Amino acid sequence: MTSPAGRRKHGRPTISDVAALAGVSAGAVSKVFNGTGRISPPTAERVREAARKLNWTPNPAAIALRTSRAQAIGLVLTSSSPVPEVGAANVGLISGIESLLSPREYGLLLNVFLTGHHDESAFYRSLAERQRMDGVILTNSVVGDTRFDLMRDLGVPAVLVGTPWKPGVVDYIDADPPSAGIPETVDHLVGLGHRDVAFVSGPAGFVLPNIRREAFTARLAHHGLTPHSVSSVGYSPAAAAEETSRLLDVAAPPTAILYGTDTMAIAGMRTIQSRGLRVPEDVSVVGFEGLEVGEWVDPQLTTVQRFAFQRGRAAAAKLLGLLGETIEEDVPLEKPVLIVRQSTAPPRSR
Amino acid sequence: MTSPAGRRKHGRPTISDVAALAGVSAGAVSKVFNGTGRISPPTAERVREAARKLNWTPNPAAIALRTSRAQAIGLVLTSSSPVPEVGAANVGLISGIESLLSPREYGLLLNVFLTGHHDESAFYRSLAERQRMDGVILTNSVVGDTRFDLMRDLGVPAVLVGTPWKPGVVDYIDADPPSAGIPETVDHLVGLGHRDVAFVSGPAGFVLPNIRREAFTARLAHHGLTPHSVSSVGYSPAAAAEETSRLLDVAAPPTAILYGTDTMAIAGMRTIQSRGLRVPEDVSVVGFEGLEVGEWVDPQLTTVQRFAFQRGRAAAAKLLGLLGETIEEDVPLEKPVLIVRQSTAPPRSR
Numbered sequence: 001m002t003s004p005a006g007r008r009k010h011g012r013p014t015i016s017d018v019a020a021l022a023g024v025s026a027g028a029v030s031k032v033f034n035g036t037g038r039i040s041p042p043t044a045e046r047v048r049e050a051a052r053k054l055n056w057t058p059n060p061a062a063i064a065l066r067t068s069r070a071q072a073i074g075l076v077l078t079s080s081s082p083v084p085e086v087g088a089a090n091v092g093l094i095s096g097i098e099s100l101l102s103p104r105e106y107g108l109l110l111n112v113f114l115t116g117h118h119d120e121s122a123f124y125r126s127l128a129e130r131q132r133m134d135g136v137i138l139t140n141s142v143v144g145d146t147r148f149d150l151m152r153d154l155g156v157p158a159v160l161v162g163t164p165w166k167p168g169v170v171d172y173i174d175a176d177p178p179s180a181g182i183p184e185t186v187d188h189l190v191g192l193g194h195r196d197v198a199f200v201s202g203p204a205g206f207v208l209p210n211i212r213r214e215a216f217t218a219r220l221a222h223h224g225l226t227p228h229s230v231s232s233v234g235y236s237p238a239a240a241a242e243e244t245s246r247l248l249d250v251a252a253p254p255t256a257i258l259y260g261t262d263t264m265a266i267a268g269m270r271t272i273q274s275r276g277l278r279v280p281e282d283v284s285v286v287g288f289e290g291l292e293v294g295e296w297v298d299p300q301l302t303t304v305q306r307f308a309f310q311r312g313r314a315a316a317a318k319l320l321g322l323l324g325e326t327i328e329e330d331v332p333l334e335k336p337v338l339i340v341r342q343s344t345a346p347p348r349s350r
Numbered sequence: 351m352t353s354p355a356g357r358r359k360h361g362r363p364t365i366s367d368v369a370a371l372a373g374v375s376a377g378a379v380s381k382v383f384n385g386t387g388r389i390s391p392p393t394a395e396r397v398r399e400a401a402r403k404l405n406w407t408p409n410p411a412a413i414a415l416r417t418s419r420a421q422a423i424g425l426v427l428t429s430s431s432p433v434p435e436v437g438a439a440n441v442g443l444i445s446g447i448e449s450l451l452s453p454r455e456y457g458l459l460l461n462v463f464l465t466g467h468h469d470e471s472a473f474y475r476s477l478a479e480r481q482r483m484d485g486v487i488l489t490n491s492v493v494g495d496t497r498f499d500l501m502r503d504l505g506v507p508a509v510l511v512g513t514p515w516k517p518g519v520v521d522y523i524d525a526d527p528p529s530a531g532i533p534e535t536v537d538h539l540v541g542l543g544h545r546d547v548a549f550v551s552g553p554a555g556f557v558l559p560n561i562r563r564e565a566f567t568a569r570l571a572h573h574g575l576t577p578h579s580v581s582s583v584g585y586s587p588a589a590a591a592e593e594t595s596r597l598l599d600v601a602a603p604p605t606a607i608l609y610g611t612d613t614m615a616i617a618g619m620r621t622i623q624s625r626g627l628r629v630p631e632d633v634s635v636v637g638f639e640g641l642e643v644g645e646w647v648d649p650q651l652t653t654v655q656r657f658a659f660q661r662g663r664a665a666a667a668k669l670l671g672l673l674g675e676t677i678e679e680d681v682p683l684e685k686p687v688l689i690v691r692q693s694t695a696p697p698r699s700r
Contacts, residue, residue: 048472070482074457102461107424107460107483109457110444110460112452126383132420132422293646296643
């Protein structure tokens with residue numbers, strides 16, 4: 001220990017000083033601070049302790065040159081509201097992603113993208129140029145989505161949570177099939193005796209809402225029925241409430257309404273109740289996501305459990321795999337399942 | 351335009367080629383790609399367009415050396431559950447932070463820290479050494495918190511959301527006073543006629559729960575009352591449900607219960623109702639945060655609105671200010687306010 005201490009008097013400590021003090025090779029020190037290779041936790045701690053004692057820190061730019069790794073992945077959420085909101089379903093998604101990143105000391109670089117407020121392409125380009133993330137998880141794919149080509153051009157590995165608008169453009173994670181949950185919901189409502197079922201779905205132009213609307217209509221046709229109505233509104237409680245009011249104002253309102261998300265369904269229930277109608281006696285309601293909040297509302301919400309945590313975890317596993325990491329954890333992705341609670345019941349005879 | 355095109359044949363394009371094509375100085379190109387200085391959006395777009403045409407990208411490590419900026423801030427959340435959960439209140443916080451970061455093309459590097467699963471100090475050290483963030487927003491301060499000294503040692507600007515355990519250790523954002531909302535809640539319950547009020551509060555050892563427990567007891571004393579009970583449990587619905595069961599099992603249960611968070615309060619309400627008791631007729635319930643979900647449950651939750659979005663926004667503004675950014679946006683931080691809904695009422699006479 002005389003050597004490093006002696007060296008410190010004459011200049012900045014070097015990686016060799018740290019290696020000597022910790023009793024390891026300089027390469028091992030490099031691995032500890034670059035997060036590359038495999039170093040046992042006790043050895044890594046000894047290296048860090050030596051670095052602390054010598055007040056040595058690696059040159060970050062040198063690390064970047066050596067490793068070309070940001071040790072972070074990006075998550076891009078889009079929000080059509082005036083503020084960059086992180087929706088309730090995204091909480092599960094983020095938690096699932098973190099469940100794989102956190103143990104690897106990867107950071108999650110969150111970017112909430114306000115639709116129409118940024119030059120989206122310039123934004124991604126800037127992120128890639130700055131080497132701020134090693135790969136990116138994308139959400140909310142739209143028909144004609146250009147982000148996948150852009151990511152390929154930029155050399156940034158990408159995984160989509162959801163289904164892309166055409167095959168082969170990007171790696172992705174989704175239920176198999178992506179419409180899973182819709183046929184089961186239609187069967188449940190028709191089985192209860194509903195003939196006038198409406199679908200207040202997510203925005204037009206988005207891939208998954210499109211797929212779900214088609215599956216909804218197809219499954220009703222399977223039962224010899226046509227939809228009471230299918231509407232496309234923004235992913236927001238306010239938009240769902242407004243559309244619900246419109247549906248209840250028609251001469252023959254639906255006896256059951258399926259909503260694009262749980263929060264939309266809850267806003268729909270409140271709208272129905274605010275008019276003096278009862279859920280499910282007057283109108284049955286079904287949500288789509290399986291958020292915990294569905295158990296807390298009155299009546300408890302019938303919904304499709306889509307396992308947001310698992311989706312996030314599976315997306316992170318796929319992306320880390322593309323980055324060359326070994327994933328030893330289990331990353332199951334269960335098929336979405338209809339959870340029947342209190343918000344659905346047979347329709348009253350008219 | 352001949353010159354840059356000619357140069358490309360003979361080697362990699364340079365920053366001067368991009369400057370020439372865009373009709374600006376090399377310094378202006380540098381500013382656009384470093385995110386430093388002030389460049390008008392049209393000029394910036396012209397520079398990016400020129401870079402695209404020439405297929406020129408800046409050397410990221412060179413940028414790091416020049417600017418020493420990650421153009422990202424960190425947000426550290428802690429979770430005591432087995433998985434890295436992002437709590438409901440954190441959604442508002444993240445959205446508020448993003449409302450200032452997103453327009454500046456700053457990223458938010460999210461790190462969910464599992465209490466007891468990491469060497470926390472080594473983790474922060476690693477983040478700082480890798481120059482992955484320019485500053486950090488911390489949450490969930492504990493008594494004796496060592497993170498602030500660590501951040502100072504590492505040279506990483508930090509802002510705490512909450513109140514530090516002793517004055518002067520870190521910049522912070524909190525309500526003034528940090529106990530705001532507690533006296534108002536006690537006054538509301540006592541005004542309704544409650545004499546046996548319990549507080550199921552957050553974990554022992556955390557700063558804000560400590561402050562709130564003291565404020566609760568002090569305000570009851572102001573009315574000549576003592577608490578029915580004050581308990582410290584983990585920030586989780588399950589812990590709140592368990593503690594509620596315990597309170598209802600005693601010979602003289604409380605007639606009103608204040609909970610440390612809204613989700614704890616909702617879990618408490620469900621526990622009360624599952625025993626055949628009614629809220630608020632048998633037990634009044636008050637939450638603490640003001641999440642939107644409080645409007646959706648039955649009965650609607652009386653709670654203290656604490657404006658998580660504003661807290662996030664104010665913390666981001668303070669941190670960006672420490673980093674030398676000019677904040678022109680409004681960053682109000684309103685005083686927490688009691689929202690009386692349906693979950694509180696006069697106690698039944700015994």
